Amino acid sequence: xxWSIIIESTLEAMVTKNAVVFALAAIGLNIHYxxxxxLNFGQAGFMAxxxxxTGIAITQWGWTIGPAALFGIVLSVxxxxxxxxxxxxxxxxxxxxxxxxxxxxxxxxxxxxxYSEVTGGSGGLNGIGRGFYDNNPIDSGLDLGIVSFSExxxxxxxVGWGVVVLCMVLTYLLVRSPWGRVLKAIREDEDAVRSLGxxxxxxxxxxxxxxxxxxxxxxxxxTLEQQSVQPDQFFTPTTFFAxxxxxxxxxxxxxxxxxxxxxxxxxxxxxxxxxxQAIANDHIPTWLMDGVQAGQVRFIIAGGLLAAxxxxxxxxxxxxxxxxxxxxx
Amino acid sequence: MTTDAFxxxxxxxxxxxxxxxxxxxxxxxxxxxxxxxxxxxxxIQANAITGLIGPNGAGKTTFFNLITGFDEVTAGTFQFKxxxxxxxxxxxxxxxxxxxxxxxxxxxxxLSVIENMKLGAVGQVGENPFKALIxxxxxxxxxxxxxxxxxxxxxxxxxxxxxxxxxxxSGGQRKLLEMARALMADPEVICLxxxxxxxxxxxxxxxxxxxxxLKDEGLTVVFVEHDMDVVRDISDWVVVMAEGSIIAEGxxxxxxxxxxVIDAYLGTAHEIDLGTIELDPEKH
Numbered sequence: 001x002x003w004s005i006i007i008e009s010t011l012e013a014m015v016t017k018n019a020v021v022f023a024l025a026a027i028g029l030n031i032h033y034x035x036x037x038x039l040n041f042g043q044a045g046f047m048a049x050x051x052x053x054t055g056i057a058i059t060q061w062g063w064t065i066g067p068a069a070l071f072g073i074v075l076s077v078x079x080x081x082x083x084x085x086x087x088x089x090x091x092x093x094x095x096x097x098x099x100x101x102x103x104x105x106x107x108x109x110x111x112x113x114x115y116s117e118v119t120g121g122s123g124g125l126n127g128i129g130r131g132f133y134d135n136n137p138i139d140s141g142l143d144l145g146i147v148s149f150s151e152x153x154x155x156x157x158x159v160g161w162g163v164v165v166l167c168m169v170l171t172y173l174l175v176r177s178p179w180g181r182v183l184k185a186i187r188e189d190e191d192a193v194r195s196l197g198x199x200x201x202x203x204x205x206x207x208x209x210x211x212x213x214x215x216x217x218x219x220x221x222x223t224l225e226q227q228s229v230q231p232d233q234f235f236t237p238t239t240f241f242a243x244x245x246x247x248x249x250x251x252x253x254x255x256x257x258x259x260x261x262x263x264x265x266x267x268x269x270x271x272x273x274x275x276x277q278a279i280a281n282d283h284i285p286t287w288l289m290d291g292v293q294a295g296q297v298r299f300i301i302a303g304g305l306l307a308a309x310x311x312x313x314x315x316x317x318x319x320x321x322x323x324x325x326x327x328x329x
Numbered sequence: 330m331t332t333d334a335f336x337x338x339x340x341x342x343x344x345x346x347x348x349x350x351x352x353x354x355x356x357x358x359x360x361x362x363x364x365x366x367x368x369x370x371x372x373i374q375a376n377a378i379t380g381l382i383g384p385n386g387a388g389k390t391t392f393f394n395l396i397t398g399f400d401e402v403t404a405g406t407f408q409f410k411x412x413x414x415x416x417x418x419x420x421x422x423x424x425x426x427x428x429x430x431x432x433x434x435x436x437x438x439x440l441s442v443i444e445n446m447k448l449g450a451v452g453q454v455g456e457n458p459f460k461a462l463i464x465x466x467x468x469x470x471x472x473x474x475x476x477x478x479x480x481x482x483x484x485x486x487x488x489x490x491x492x493x494x495x496x497x498x499s500g501g502q503r504k505l506l507e508m509a510r511a512l513m514a515d516p517e518v519i520c521l522x523x524x525x526x527x528x529x530x531x532x533x534x535x536x537x538x539x540x541x542x543l544k545d546e547g548l549t550v551v552f553v554e555h556d557m558d559v560v561r562d563i564s565d566w567v568v569v570m571a572e573g574s575i576i577a578e579g580x581x582x583x584x585x586x587x588x589x590v591i592d593a594y595l596g597t598a599h600e601i602d603l604g605t606i607e608l609d610p611e612k613h
Binding site for chain 2: 170173174177178179180181182184185187188189191192193194195196197198199200206210252322323326
């Protein structure tokens, strides 16, 4: 067992691409679910809106990154309107059904051959935002001994975590305000909020839009990091990874989704590399599992760990136990 | 204005009031084949306490839902201060000054008691998401709201609980909180749906006192209640519903003697405690 490789890749997974992308997606879900009680099971759709909006604007229309990213965000706002208008008046579970379907519709549309001239079909779009790395002001990598980063990685981390911190600050400012109070009250009982003169449907729409915009930012960061976008990155499990990160960190807490995302990808990477190491060093016999299967088994083990966490620490890492105890009433 | 307001009012269904704040005409609500509410005419006297009673299933809560915009009428019109209210969404009804509470208390469990109270205030600039970002814009208003909330909490004997989660309060305290929170919305008319249900008798007395004080402050109170002692104690006027319609109106004394009311209670609701209705022994 080469522990330094295990630790290095775990640490790396906790701070690079996926951790950033899913932190943003989970911050959005935190607005939806953690604060407003909206069950959005289609966060992948909002991520796709951001990613494809940016990708299409850059590759098809030759826009620069800034306006293209803005276009991706505008698309996610339109998506929120489109989903919210018919469903936000209805009971919470309808939104869950509609959003999960909408995200799948989006993925299948961008994947279809019909629009492949614009969306790239199942191959997706490539060569997006070369300007992102061209403008990298960092000219040397960073070696921290146990883990090292290239200048490209560093540049992405600076921008990515910068966006994450910005979104966290926004979330913090909003949830401590009277606006945040209305959202939390809607989560508890929307009729009570209505009876106090608040336009509940409109607040739910605002929440859906804001959380969707954070999700779109996740999609945009994903696109910029890999300089490409593929439709199957926005399959349904993407939403549930973000949800898992949120629950793991603690819903309804500003730091919850961010730390949750780091831990989630840390756990996934740790189990993956550990298993591969164990197999390579004959600690696990090949009749039980081979290196290819490790990729699947990591999710099984990670799932088991998360289930255990939910049993022993329902509120997640940052959650408030006193609040969770109130759910039984 | 006190009970005198009813001196000249005939004790019959739909009788006109001296100073009407809320009036209802031909109000019908059907659920499929069932007519839940069918009220020809009803006027509610301003600055008085009107009790709405009736056997289970009489349509009292549905009536509340209709006038506060929580349910849509099948037919009919109603006016609040002369302004038509049918089709107006619940939140706008509340902003106009017609605020309700619920039979099943809706304390917002994971908000503290003080946050519950502050939510009730209307016209908060910080409830706009853009202005919410900058505390100086809403900080002063927030402090004023908090001061008002603290005052109400003291009055309702909830001040010691102000930083507890509402979900940690007892059932009776939640009723108190809900009433206090409704007052934060500055209502002119407050509709209380079974305010005393589940409240222990010791607390009932103080709750009743609060309701009476509301009238002294100029509010109009409409409340649904099953406990006839409560109805007798605080209501200036009693409206009786049965099977969706108003079958009687009057002072609580005249209601107890009303044959239609006795028939409605004894004929349709066998589980009702007979001891809670004032029956005139001379007539039986």
